[in-house]
Amino acid sequence: MSTKTIRQQVTIKAPAHAVYEALMDARKHGKFTGGKASISRRVGGKVTAYDGYIEGKNRELVPDQKIVQAWRGSDWPEGHYSRATFSLKEVEGGTRLTFTQSGVPEEFYKDISQGWRDYYWKPMKEMLVK
Numbered sequence: 001m002s003t004k005t006i007r008q009q010v011t012i013k014a015p016a017h018a019v020y021e022a023l024m025d026a027r028k029h030g031k032f033t034g035g036k037a038s039i040s041r042r043v044g045g046k047v048t049a050y051d052g053y054i055e056g057k058n059r060e061l062v063p064d065q066k067i068v069q070a071w072r073g074s075d076w077p078e079g080h081y082s083r084a085t086f087s088l089k090e091v092e093g094g095t096r097l098t099f100t101q102s103g104v105p106e107e108f109y110k111d112i113s114q115g116w117r118d119y120y121w122k123p124m125k126e127m128l129v130k
Contacts, residue, residue, distance in 0.1 A: 002105070011095065024041060032124045
């Protein structure tokens with residue numbers, strides 16, 4: 001199977017702690033994505049989002065700085081996980097979120113890449129700026 005890597009960067013006008021919590025707190029995550037989420041706060045713990053379409057596990061957690069997850073869509077090839085890394089750095093005017101997702105099946109690359117922009121970064125910015 002051929003895979004690709006998504007690399008994106010966005011600045012959110014909020015502290016790193018608020019961005020980290022939006023990604024790791026199931027209630028906040030569900031609020032900005034509009035789908036039910038269940039997110040463990042421990043390494044090795046399970047993660048689901050978008051009413052179960054997304055599933056994975058936490059691989060590394062550094063509060064307010066970094067989240068690394070094994071991540072997959074339910075329509076991906078059986079047993080295949082990508083590696084999603086969210087790196088947070090406070091900068092003037094907010095937090096720079098640098099996102100890398102490696103191992104995305106090529107057939108899903110375009111939709112997943114656009115999906116992060118439309119269904120994560122944009123609504124997260126809107127929720128956190130209020």
